[in-house]
Amino acid sequence: MPVLQNLLDFYRDREYFSNLLKIALPISLQSLVMSSLNMVNVVMIGQLGETKLAAVGLAGQIFFLVNLVLFGVASGAAMFTAQLWGKGDVPNIRRVLGLSLKLGLAGAGIFWALAVFVPETALRFYTEDPAVIALGVDFLKIFGWSYPFFAVTFAYAFVLRSTGNVRLPMFVTIFTLVLDVILAYGLIFGNLGMPRLEVEGAAWAGLIARIFETGLILTAVYWKKSNPAAASLRDIFEFDWAFTVSVMKPVLPVIANEILWSLGITTYFAIYARVGTDAVAAINIVGAIDQLAFVAFIGMGNATAILVGNLIGKGDKEMAFRYAGRSLGLQISAGVLVGLLVALFADGIFGLYNVSPNVIENARAVLLIMAAAVWLRAANMVMIVGILRAGGDTRFSLALDGLVIWFVGVPLAALAAFSFGWPVYLVYLMALSEELTKFVFSLWRFFSRKWINDLAETIE
Numbered sequence: 001m002p003v004l005q006n007l008l009d010f011y012r013d014r015e016y017f018s019n020l021l022k023i024a025l026p027i028s029l030q031s032l033v034m035s036s037l038n039m040v041n042v043v044m045i046g047q048l049g050e051t052k053l054a055a056v057g058l059a060g061q062i063f064f065l066v067n068l069v070l071f072g073v074a075s076g077a078a079m080f081t082a083q084l085w086g087k088g089d090v091p092n093i094r095r096v097l098g099l100s101l102k103l104g105l106a107g108a109g110i111f112w113a114l115a116v117f118v119p120e121t122a123l124r125f126y127t128e129d130p131a132v133i134a135l136g137v138d139f140l141k142i143f144g145w146s147y148p149f150f151a152v153t154f155a156y157a158f159v160l161r162s163t164g165n166v167r168l169p170m171f172v173t174i175f176t177l178v179l180d181v182i183l184a185y186g187l188i189f190g191n192l193g194m195p196r197l198e199v200e201g202a203a204w205a206g207l208i209a210r211i212f213e214t215g216l217i218l219t220a221v222y223w224k225k226s227n228p229a230a231a232s233l234r235d236i237f238e239f240d241w242a243f244t245v246s247v248m249k250p251v252l253p254v255i256a257n258e259i260l261w262s263l264g265i266t267t268y269f270a271i272y273a274r275v276g277t278d279a280v281a282a283i284n285i286v287g288a289i290d291q292l293a294f295v296a297f298i299g300m301g302n303a304t305a306i307l308v309g310n311l312i313g314k315g316d317k318e319m320a321f322r323y324a325g326r327s328l329g330l331q332i333s334a335g336v337l338v339g340l341l342v343a344l345f346a347d348g349i350f351g352l353y354n355v356s357p358n359v360i361e362n363a364r365a366v367l368l369i370m371a372a373a374v375w376l377r378a379a380n381m382v383m384i385v386g387i388l389r390a391g392g393d394t395r396f397s398l399a400l401d402g403l404v405i406w407f408v409g410v411p412l413a414a415l416a417a418f419s420f421g422w423p424v425y426l427v428y429l430m431a432l433s434e435e436l437t438k439f440v441f442s443l444w445r446f447f448s449r450k451w452i453n454d455l456a457e458t459i460e
Contacts, residue, residue, distance in 0.1 A: 016323055020303050026166040028299030032292070033174045040181050042288040044188050045202060046353040050281040052199055053355065055135035057284035058126045058273060061266045062115050062140060066147050068265075069107040072258025073100055074158035075305070076251035079389055082162040082306050083455050085228070086313025093159065094231035099247055100155045101236055103255070108151035115144025126266075127273040127280075135199050142203035146210035153214050156221055159229045162306050172216045180209035250455060253394035260402035267410050268431050271417050272424055279424035281355055282362035289349060290370055293342050297378040300331050304386030312391060317452050324387040328446070331382040335375025343371040365425035369432070376435045383442040393451035400438055400445075409434030 046053050077100035081093045114122050119140035123133045157169040182192070183205035190196025197204065221229050273280045304327040311320035346367055350360045380401075388397045412430040416422045422430075445451055 024299035024303035026170040030170040031295035031298040050355045055132045059136040059139040066111045068258045068262035070154040072255040076254035078158045078162040082309025083313030085163045086310040094235040098236040104151035108147040112147045115140040139203045146207045149210045149214040163228045176213035253398040257398040257402040264405035285363045286366045301382045301386040305390040308390035335378035339371040339374035391451040392453035392455040
């Protein structure tokens with residue numbers, strides 16, 4: 001069995017697994033806590049009925065857009081900070097952080113204005129249901145104030161991770177989310193001596209938790225000035241045109257990628273909402289399970305980006321390729337296993353929701369399709385976020401991730417919903433067509449090795 005032996009030899013590298021686990025485990029644990037507590041929040045809102053569940057879910061789409069725009073900015077910057085850390089260049093790491101903060105706050109500011117001043121206009125993109133819109137407006141006018149705080153936290157967390165400090169963001173996030181759930185439990189239902197505010201209570205809980213999160217991470221970073229993320233005010237506010245251009249050339253495609261992809265995902269939700277309030281409630285229920293199932297893959301993707309970026313920064317491109325290949329194989333294998341576990345055991349969660357039988361029926365069908373596609377989405381995540389971006393191959397990633405969704409996924413989902421009148425689970429299946437397309441092209445790009453670029457050499 002020479003093939004099996006070669007495969008075993010390929011994975012016989014203790015240093016790879018040691019480095020991977022040091023980074024991936026804390027990030028995965030952080031994601032696990034986030035997803036678990038998010039599910040608790042969804043379950044709590046679900047006790048109020050499908051209308052309020054749908055309202056918070058659709059209002060949450062604005063935050064989803066904020067999250068992905070900030071992810072585009074921060075992960076684009078992290079391409080540089082990971083490679084710069086491999087070279088030991090702390091001054092330029094701090095300059096990149098400063099640029100990331102300015103861009104992140106600008107992006108978050110746009111969505112803050114949208115959520116606080118014209119929330120009804122934003123929500124009408126998703127639904128015409130007046131009850132859902134009214135509740136969503138109440139949520140957004142409060143929670144929208146959290147966006148700038150989240151932008152600051154996001155920028156610092158990514159730099160900390162790319163320089164090997166994954167525990168600090170993990171502990172800060174865990175504390176924040178536990179606080180969020182406690183406050184939500186009190187403010188949604190009127191427990192723990194707090195007023196009963198229902199949907200508005202969930203918004204206040206999220207805002208207070210985000211303010212605490214930003215304060216904690218800034219205090220921890222600046223406690224020791226030697227921290228590579230401890231950028232000075234000069235690093236944050238300076239504007240060097242040559243430096244900005246050098247960084248933004250590969251970062252702009254990442255930002256454009258995340259904007260296009262996030263708009264595509266939120267368009268999916270608009271399509272689901274047009275199918276019906278029951279449909280979007282079902283998608284929100286499964287979405288919470290999906291986040292929980294995906295935690296290990298988030299850790300693997302981010303850890304791969306850091307390890308591969310560090311190796312490219314050190315000039316070891318061959319080892320970077322080997323590390324990337326190992327992560328891709330592990331991600332696919334784990335995706336198959338997790339998909340099976342979800343299909344076998346996740347069904348029991350539906351009993352926790354106070355929603356109609358039709359919502360549960362749709363959610364169960366969506367869940368099975370989601371479980372079957374976990375491996376595919378996991379492979380695409382580590383390929384695009386963990387490998388191609390780590391190598392600075394952002395233009396190809398833009399075409400692959402930012403455009404395929406619009407040329408393949410969205411048209412097919414819209415066709416299924418509006419022309420064929422299919423139920424939400426088949427619309428969801430059509431949306432997954434983009435994942436198969438991305439997998440084929442990303443695999444070809446990976447083996448071409450054209451994605452490996454030393455970005456640190458381009459900084460002026």
